[in-house]
Amino acid sequence: MSGFGETLAAPAAIVSIVGFGFQCLAGCIQGFQLFSAAFQVGKQTAFYRCAIRFQEERLLLWAKRSGLVDNKLDRRLNESLINEALALLCELLTSTDNLRKRYKLDVVVGEPPPSPAPAHNSRSVQNLPFLQSNVLSRERAILLEEAKKAQNAMPFRRFRFASIDKANFQELMRNIGQLIQNLYDLLDAHIQDEIVQQLRMERSTMLQLVSDLGSLRVLIEAYNLTEVGNIPEKTLTLLRAVSLLPTPASSDEGLVSELDALMDEACQSKHASLVPLFPDRMGQTVQMGPSGLRGSVVYDGKTHYVEWKRYDWSASDEARRRTQDSIVNLAMLLNAQKHPVFRTLDCVGIIDEPRSQRYMYMYHWPVVGEQLPAPRSLHDLITSSFKPSLTDRIKLSQQLVSALFSLHLSNWMHKSFSSHNVLFFPKSPTTERTLDDPYIIGFSYSRQDVPGEPSQRLDRDPDIDVYRHPDCLEEDYAGFHKSYDLYSLGLVLFEIAKWRPIKETFLRSARVKALEAQKRAEKELTKQELRDLDQALLRECKVQDIRDMRRSLLDPTIKDNHPVDLAFRVGERFKEVILACLGDQFEKMLPTENPKVFQESFFETIWKPLEDCKI
Template sequence: MSGLEIAGVVIGVVPPIFQAAGAAWKTLDDTITFDGDTEDLGIRLEYVKAHLGIWATKAGLTQGQLVEALVPQQELIARTLNRVRDLVEEVQQEGKKYGLVGKEAEQTDEKKKSEAVPQMRRSLISSMMALRGRRTAVAILLEKEGSVRQTEKNETKMLRRVLWAIHDKKRFEGFVESLEGHVKRLESFVMEGGRKEMRQEGTRFALEIIRGLSEAGALSQLQQASGWDPGFSQIDVQSLAQWKAIPLQKSASIDVEGDWSLDGKTAAERAQTRFIKRGRFNQEITYLFEKKEYDANISADNKDLLKERVRQLVALLKEPGAQRHLHTLRALGYVDDFEFGCWWVVFRFSSSPLSFGALVGQEPLSLRDLLPLSSKPPLEARYGLAKRLVDTFAQLYGADWMHKSINSRNIVFPRVRNLGSNPAIPPLQQALVQGFNYSRQSTQNATIDRGKVLNDLDAAIYRHPLYQGEAASGYKINYDIYSLGLVLYEIAVWMPLIAYLAMKPEKEQIVPLSPKMDRFHEAEAFELKRRVMIRVKHELAYRVGTKYKNLLEWCLNLEKPVTAVEFYDRVAVPLEDICGQL
């Protein structure tokens, strides 16, 4: 199956022209092979197909007729669809004209083929079926993945089957460009509301592609292929492919010292979680040092594994795409501080002079610093901050990474915290996500999660109740989403979470809480969650609206891991709707 004909099979009725175009495209899928240096064109062709399939669904073609708003344009739409069909059929009939040559099935070099194109096809099938509302995208993907692989296996047994192979890449690229032009014209025949929905479907398609790829070669092909339209999706599929590939590749060289060092830092400063320091050689540049601790009794093997996590984290956060899409400072390298049992990940903080002398003990202004202030930002600004954070984590989860230390102290702003006065609230859209704690992909080994700090109450209260204390192991994505939910709650009520530890309950406390407590484990975490959920249930809809309340409840009540698509649907999309109504 190509993906285009799925909706027609399920519904049973499609306009004849679109049905003919889909049938022609399926034949092309069945007879053309992409391998070696031509696979990027296969990926590009799948992009075009995804555009066409999602547009056709939103245009009503899979329901048997155009949506009413497009009826005045039906003649132009029919003409353009005919051109798509004719072009695809012409390629099959006059392959040489488009750079194709006949090729026996057994000539296909399977070793050169990656999973990129088949996975994109499965992702499109999944997206189309989910769009029809029949079943979840996850169920469809699993079912169709097995079906497609079985079909591919059967086809390899057809020894004498003649296929098309690309001989002249430039000529075939001209065919792909012509298709792109026709489909782009079709996409112009959609009302504004439909464009937003198409972009959301494009985002789901991209997330499904990345979720299904686990080979470094396929991810590399996706990074290098052209044709991805930034307007088609809210995420950059090539950035996600690059980030997901990091643990699968040999670690690149990471700087361990540059214009930055620990020289001159006192023991008190090195006991902090983070601090700002001027450059050794260029005093006008400042750097942020963030601590990543490890157990003093850690084995050499586990320390090496944690060190590799640090290197992978730096690789993730050093690329310009991370600053643009993940809203972080740019990581530059790390420093090994054996005496204090930690590594310091170093970020570029500012390249302009800061008027705080030696910056002794200074750190960035954080969301946690702003929450106790009497002045509260307007609701629209808080919605915007929540959306910025959620969009960041939707992309992080899309690349199969987890943060592992989400809390309001790790949401910072590009300015120095001034302890001597109440800070003015900066523009909330400048918020940056920092404090990644031995972040890893959800599929990586989870047995060395003991690198977390167990005695930091400010951090512990954000951790999931099932990930508390010495017994905690096996970090999961739903734990990350729970922590994010607590930060979203803080943004809604504009009050720090730790304040709930000081509140006097109406009834006698079975599990006492206090901001000065020196023990915070599973029972205490469940009690804190109970107090928060009471407020969510009875107050939040009035404060920030029902949609925000519902997405928050989903974050806080997850009992098992979810996919990036599910997070996007249940949290990112509702927040986009909220912000779009302002």
């Protein structure tokens, strides 16, 4: 008889007091404990334990959000369906007969676990110290205490696996995952998304504790056991693997081979790694964009998208080596298999162009066609006659926020976020303009957010400078921070909301200050004089003018009153997201240097409210 069946035979008084669903939930958590303790020493034991831990985390987060962990289930949820799913899950985790017959697992039944049961960490995450977390410890303790009460009436039966067939275990994990997903499906869609992002943040924090590629392989294998296909968590794991190679340009072949193997496992197929590129096989090159640091090139007869990253070797040999390593790290980041939420192109390889003192990053062109037109930037669309719907603009905004959120979770910073660096690739010259399938480019200055990582000074470019935080343009600039990316994001969201380029707002603000200094009124100037003044203001792009623009965007007392206008155009919630990006609340976190606090604030203040915007 299964442990689950015996638990259900407990006195009715217990069921009536604590609730059937709550008791089943406690049985599930105890079942996860039994499962984790059932694995014996073996090469893949860590994979199995990690996979079980992932499923338990998902269930605990659901229980926390639904209220059931405190025996206070949200009355809006279907209690009978929840009870049914939890009962099936509990049986799946504790029925040794089911494990033998349905999943062909070699189960050996032993004595009941001692009372009190061993601490959770000592049993389920043995040899996996990077999985130890106190985030859900309260919820786990409550449910294990309840399971102990039921165990006094009818103890769970302890068991162990003498051997495990990987394919059968994978089927079991997927069935467990599906039952948990059935519980998630009873929640509102936006609540499901919130839980998934919270779980992703926790796993990102966990990844920073991993210090070797072997542990990352455990995570990748666990994801392969529990999930089908590509998921953002795999991307975060791969990007952490890239950061663990401190000197990829000069590291030994063993480490590089180990990283390639890890990427193959993540793809569950042969990973298309970086390939050697040869300048003599390059054909026509076309430069694009305001800075001239991107374009297209024909390589081996195929059109590729390219970006250039400048370098300066005037520094010391050590600084040169670190910069080379940073260049290769960036290429590996852009080459790693990524979930679509990252919205990046796939890097093929890099070419050193020493005469121009720059590296070329080559990417696959994301669409296929006979006559491929040049990509359109978001800035191009905003300054054209194209008028997308508010629905499409909100969807685009959500995609850009999710992409930057994911990039920050992987502990990388963009450093040059703007509407010039959001591209759309038409399939043909006659393709209608659309906001579908945006790609974020412009990674020339990007780097990991770790101490000592080489940070290239930003080149002055008026078209891009108007998107940069004014602190980045000061002579005594102390270094980039993720909050500066959020400021740039806020300006892009401002453009999307008003559907006009931020340059117009900058010039309007700077023009007022310039005319005040000259003691002249705008109506006194001819059209040509106004054009000349605007060109001069943009060409100089003074840091003080950028600071003044920032203040004007937040000030509800001036004539333009941007906060009120934003609310009129896109609603209060979207407006608050934009103002949060442009304000100083994220900059105030700089002294704390706590990435988890920053990411949680990003989630609660930016990602979550914008995801709730629906038309």
